[in-house]
Amino acid sequence: MKRVYPAEEFCVACRLCEVYCATEHSQSRDVIRAFKEEQPPPTKRIFLQQEGAASLAINCRHCDEPRCVWACVAGALTKDPVTGVVNYQPEKCIGCWTCLVACPYGVIVRDPNRPKIAKCDLCPGRDVPVCVAVCPNRALVLS
Numbered sequence: 001m002k003r004v005y006p007a008e009e010f011c012v013a014c015r016l017c018e019v020y021c022a023t024e025h026s027q028s029r030d031v032i033r034a035f036k037e038e039q040p041p042p043t044k045r046i047f048l049q050q051e052g053a054a055s056l057a058i059n060c061r062h063c064d065e066p067r068c069v070w071a072c073v074a075g076a077l078t079k080d081p082v083t084g085v086v087n088y089q090p091e092k093c094i095g096c097w098t099c100l101v102a103c104p105y106g107v108i109v110r111d112p113n114r115p116k117i118a119k120c121d122l123c124p125g126r127d128v129p130v131c132v133a134v135c136p137n138r139a140l141v142l143s
Helices: 016-024 031-036 067-071 098-102 130-134
Strands: 004-006 047-051 054-058 077-079 086-088 140-142
Touching: 004 054, 016 031, 016 047, 016 130, 067 077, 067 098, 130 140
Parallel strands: none
Antiparallel strands: 004 140, 047 054, 077 086
8 A cells, every 4th residue: 555655854844735735626726726716725635744944744644544434433434445545435424523533643634614524535546646746855755
C-alpha cells in the first residue's frame, strides 16, 4: 500500500500542497476559480504543521489498523482490503465526529461547508496525489 509521507527536512512551508489539495477537491479544479469564485470555498485535506523553522505537511496515513474506521458508527469509513486505502463515503456520514476523536494524527477534520468530515482520499483517478505532484522540494513522498 502506498502512502504519502512527509520529508520534514525539505519542507519550506510554501503551503502549495494545501492550495492544490483544495483545488483538486473543488468544483472547478481551477486554482483561481476555486478560491476566488466558488462558494463555499473548497476544503483542503492536508495540513501544514509549523513550529519555528520546522514544518511538515500531514494527511491521512491510511493506517494498517485505522481507529477512525473502527469508530465510525455509520460505516462511512472503510478500509479497502486490496489497496489499504481508508475510503470515505459522505452519503453515509451522520456527522457524529467520532472519527475525528479517534484519529491519532488529527487529520480528519470537519468539513466547513457541510456537517460531514473531510479526509485525504489520495486523489482517486491520479497516479500520484496532487500534493506530492506539486511539492517543489519533494517534501512529500509517495511510497
